[in-house]
Amino acid sequence: MNTNPKNELEQLTDYQAWEMLKSGDVKGLEKLYRIYSAELFRFGMSLAHEEPFVLDSIQELFLDLWKYQNNLSEVGNLKLYLFKSLSNKIKRAKKTQSKQAKIEFSGMEDLVSTGSVEDEWISSQQEEELKKRLAKGIENLPLRQKEVIQYLFFERMSYEECSKILEINLRSVYTLAWKAINSLKKHLGFF
Known part of the structure; x- marks a missing residue:
């Protein structure tokens, strides 16, 4: 029976992908990117209102994950780990640039009103x-x-x-x- 590698990748959990990454399989990194890149972007934009800077920071984060895959350890909450890593990366970069961080908030819910x-x-x-x-x-x-x-x-x-x-x-x-x-x-x- 032929299995589709793309389908296999879609069925992986984030923790399975993490283990694949740690063992040197680039497909694990790809899966983690697919799962978390949009959330990381939204989060990064909340810390630094510069789209190219945030995109570069996310890319650097995933490059670092690949570069240091042999040193990665077990994590209890992968999302928190990635958010924290991105936050630290942005803070360090902002500190060296000596720019004041700006924040853009998304997700404000509209108030419901009735009347004329x-x-x-x-x-x-x-x-x-x-x-x-x-x-x-x-x-x-x-x-x-x-x-x-x-x-x-x-x-x-x-x-x-x-x-x-x-x-x-x-x-x-x-x-x-x-x-x-x-x-x-x-x-x-x-x-």
Whole structure:
């Protein structure tokens, strides 16, 4: 019976692909890229608002995985490992470039309104203004607070996962989130 190599690749789990990569099989790297590249791009864009830079960083991440395949170890959560690796790569590159990181948030859910056409138009205008103010407020946050907001509210990670990625204790994550939310409330005029 003839098996299709492309079909076999599609059926691999991310952890099977990780094991293939560790054993020197480039198909494992290809599968991991197919699984995670879009999420990594969205995540990278939330840290650095420069599409070519983010794409290059993701490419470098996968090149590093291939280059250091013999030194790769077991990971408990592959997605967190890749997110953390990309985050570290972007931070290091930004530090050497001496540029201030900008952030673009995606995934803001629209508010539902009911009423007349005029009410809906007014509501949409207010919502757009609120989104702009929120984006500006987030842009003005320190980088660590931006990261916490991104992980918790846009990537929907737990505080524990956020703690692992940022390599800080859980209490610090809560503190950073609290400070960021308070700062955003003040910026939006909720106090």
